Amino acid sequence: MAKSFRYRDIVILAILLFISFTMMGFSQTKITVQFKSVAYAMLFPFQYSGAKSITLVKDFFASIRNNRYLKQELVTTKGLLEEYKRTQHEFEEIKRENERLRSLIGIQSELEYETVIAEVVAKSPQNLYKTIIVNRGKESGIERWMPVVAYQDGVKCVVGKVIDVQAFSSRIQPLIDQSNYIGAMLKESRYSGLLVGQSPVSEQCLLQYLDRRATIEYGDIVVTSGMGGIFPKGILIGEVVSVSKKTYGIFQESFVQPKVDLGRLEEVYIITKRVAEDYFSDFTGER
Amino acid sequence: MIPVKRYVVFIIFVVLAIFFQSTSLYDNINVRNAAPDFILIIICITAFLSGPIPGQILGFVTGLVVDILSGGLLGLFAFTYTVIGYGVGLVGQRVLGKSVLITITLLFFVTLIKAAILSMFAALFLKPGYFGYFAGGMVFLEAVMNGLIAPLLFMIINRIQTRVAD
DSSP: OHHHHHHHHHHHHHHHHHHHHHHHHTTTSHHHHHHHHHHHHHHHHHHHHHHHHHHHHHHHHHHHHHHHHHHHHHHHHHHHHHHHHHHHHHHHHHHHHHHHHHHHHTOOOOOOOOEEEEEEEEEOSSTTOOOEEESOOGGGTOOTTOEEEEEETTEEEEEEEEEEEOSSOEEEEETTBTTOEEEEEETTTOOEEEEEEOBTTOSSEEEEEEETTOOOOTTOEEEEOSOSSSSOTTOEEEEEEEEEOOSSSSEEEEEEEESOOGGGOOEEEEEOOOOOGGGTTTOOSOO | OOOHHHHHHHHHHHHHHHHHHTSGGGGGGOBTTBOOOHHHHHHHHHHHHHOHHHHHHHHHHHHHHHHHHHTSSTTHHHHHHHHHHHHHHHHHHHHTTSOHHHHHHHHHHHHHHHHHHHHHHHHHHTOGGGGHHHHSTHHHHHHHHHHHHHHHHHHHHHHHHHHHHO
């Protein structure tokens, strides 16, 4: 009896492992990707409501704790608002002057894209992947490969790109993910390279293929180069934290600490910049 | 007769763990990029208390849900949690309730096994760089955290499921 029971255990184990392994093998095929999408669309309402209710409990306690700081912040904010009003006026003047000078020397204004604000509703339940789920999808005009940015400490910085879109939700692959590549460059020296995520091994990114002649220093600012086809040029990525210059080869590389803090990300801005799907079919760089 | 009520307790706990790990709240308990895996702990406790079959089935279903929610390699967590559910179910029945130290040690090694399977298949099917997940020190930190949390969760779940079964 005990022997047959053990036999049954092993048969069930073998079946389950076979199914899992087969799914892994076919994970990148169209039918499996579609299955994942359909299954995720079914699970999303549960994940959304579950994660939302846990966040609500957290926010409730946080709001009680933060209440005493509100009055103090209100006074500070009023002061800042006055200052901003003055600055806004000056800014408008400078902007007009800038536009006029640009048109005089024949440079077109940088293209500005519209953004869709989205709320972070959930994230991957495992540390192996760092994907983020937001509450905007096809109904808001979101498409695959759209770039995502966030404002943290008053600075616009890169978060990642949209990799999967459902009707009312999208999945974002953050820049720290190993599968994420972004065309990047050093803000000061303008040398460009390819930024690759390192997660789950590290929260830092690796800036590869930098010209050996570039002088890179700790703290150098890294921005998007616009060459990858997804991100517009000039968005802040992070700061150089270490440089590795080997005695051979024509390139050097450096580690970059991303500016965005994914742990305290609540809202993101999806830039509605369309990237043609066939763009990736014969291009193996940023994707 | 199948103890449905007991299984419902395990399912509720595992669902709560998935929800919790999907929130930003989970990021707050990260230490050096490592955090306890409550899902793994609950699968282990289920296998511990109910044996290899419930352990591996819960492991498979939970792993599949995690795979779908993560958007990563489909079947990766299903495979890993199935192996763990079965393995812990076999070992657990021999050492069940013997000492807290055994629970801690078991969870420590189970976490290392989880990381080894995940990084091996992720490196094989996704990108070789994923192998660094196992090589990194954070896995050991996660293993220590899991080992320390497991006895407490074991006590809570065991008490609830015994009361429900009565």
